[in-house]
Amino acid sequence: MKTKLRLLLVSSLILGGCSGAKLAQKPDYHRGMHVFNVFCAPCHQNPSSDAPQLDEEGDWDLRAIQWTSIWKQHVTQGFLGMPAKAGHPELAEQDINDALYYIEIKVKSLE
Numbered sequence: 001m002k003t004k005l006r007l008l009l010v011s012s013l014i015l016g017g018c019s020g021a022k023l024a025q026k027p028d029y030h031r032g033m034h035v036f037n038v039f040c041a042p043c044h045q046n047p048s049s050d051a052p053q054l055d056e057e058g059d060w061d062l063r064a065i066q067w068t069s070i071w072k073q074h075v076t077q078g079f080l081g082m083p084a085k086a087g088h089p090e091l092a093e094q095d096i097n098d099a100l101y102y103i104e105i106k107v108k109s110l111e
């Protein structure tokens, strides 16, 4: 029981992000593009990095584009070669949602 409660607490902390703000706005493509260009492009638009490239459809084939909640978790917590929040703890949950929305639309448009 106690463990369950703690798990719940931890996951709501993670989901809530450090701002503690509720998700007030829908993801926005243009804000997402800005966040992406500043924080994500150094790896995701840089062929010398291991990261899947924004303009390479094949790089995303094996990644579950329909599971953007998993992406969000990976970006927020870090995943293999990717540091948590792109190495910028100041990024808000909204910034991450926007950037993921931008990636999702871009990658879908390559198909």
Ligand code: HEC
Pocket (backbone or CB within 6 Å): 035, 036, 039, 040, 041, 042, 043, 044, 049, 050, 051, 052, 063, 064, 070, 071, 074, 075, 079, 080, 081, 082, 083, 085, 086, 087, 096, 099, 100, 103
């Ligand atoms: C320091 C380099 C780096 C930065 C900065 C970075 N990423 Fe990544 N990202 C990676 C790498 C490397 C992977 C591939 C991890 C793997 O599967 O080995 C990845 C994977 C991903 C994935 C796929 C995750 C999955 O579940 O398959 C998404 C989505 C993603 N990044 C989004 C972002 C977003 C959004 C940002 C900016 C907020 C960002 N990344 C910034 C390196 C980076």
